Amino acid sequence: MSILEAAAFGLLQGLTKFLPVSSSGHLAVLKEIWGYEEISILFDILLHVATLLAVLIVFRRRIGAIIVSLWRWLRRRAGDEDRMHVRLAAYIILATLITGVLGVGIEELISPGENIKLVSALFIVTALILLATTRIPKGSIDYRGIRPRHALFLGFAQGLGVFPGISRSGITISAGLFAGFRREEAGEFSFLLSIPAILGAAVLKIGDLGDLSGSIGLASLSAGMLASLLSGLGALLALMSLVRRGKLHYFAFYLIPLGLIGLIFL
Numbered sequence: 001m002s003i004l005e006a007a008a009f010g011l012l013q014g015l016t017k018f019l020p021v022s023s024s025g026h027l028a029v030l031k032e033i034w035g036y037e038e039i040s041i042l043f044d045i046l047l048h049v050a051t052l053l054a055v056l057i058v059f060r061r062r063i064g065a066i067i068v069s070l071w072r073w074l075r076r077r078a079g080d081e082d083r084m085h086v087r088l089a090a091y092i093i094l095a096t097l098i099t100g101v102l103g104v105g106i107e108e109l110i111s112p113g114e115n116i117k118l119v120s121a122l123f124i125v126t127a128l129i130l131l132a133t134t135r136i137p138k139g140s141i142d143y144r145g146i147r148p149r150h151a152l153f154l155g156f157a158q159g160l161g162v163f164p165g166i167s168r169s170g171i172t173i174s175a176g177l178f179a180g181f182r183r184e185e186a187g188e189f190s191f192l193l194s195i196p197a198i199l200g201a202a203v204l205k206i207g208d209l210g211d212l213s214g215s216i217g218l219a220s221l222s223a224g225m226l227a228s229l230l231s232g233l234g235a236l237l238a239l240m241s242l243v244r245r246g247k248l249h250y251f252a253f254y255l256i257p258l259g260l261i262g263l264i265f266l
Helices: 003-018 023-034 041-058 060-074 080-109 116-135 148-160 168-178 183-204 206-212 218-244 248-265
Strands: none
Touching: 003 023, 003 041, 003 218, 023 116, 041 060, 041 183, 041 218, 060 080, 060 183, 080 148, 080 183, 116 168, 116 248, 148 168, 148 183, 168 183, 168 248, 183 218, 218 248
């Protein structure tokens, strides 16, 4: 893979990882078009890790507050704000456990290699989910109002994001909105959930390090990761702005034609 091609994969990963259009689905389509069906899984994971840095940068204050609150809680010096952040961390763990169980079950059902027709159909499913968010009233639940049932619901939704074509960010943000979250919390909690999901995937795939050397060079890998990080930062900031303004459904008008094109021509 050339540096330009790796950068293209990274750019696409960064944009689609956060925008509610399914990064795995877009990468599957690009692999089909360019003929890179056998790209190392680890390359995909490292692109995800690069976008993870974007999450850590954008939500650094919330993440820092959670870490500090956990430390104070362990030392039994937690205040009310600290206890709220400790509960938030517990709900992230609970949701992640549900995601893991569901995700493993779904992956057992998915045959090796992506079915482009199925991916295209699921693009349309994601679009319908995003359009449905326009029919619900503005939520009022902030982090103090989150309960275990909310974490279970969002963990289940994130698990469905294992399907290529179902956007992880799109379905989890939508789930938060349907659960009654305020827009800010729905968006932020979705990306806080992505942190353990991405880290877990990286750990599980660490054994593929040997496969990487034969398929992509260091320069190409670096170009892909840098492109993924920079585009991810831009996409994440843009998406959070749209979520706050209640414009998440805009992406449906991209996904529906994309899905139809895939169903007809690919």
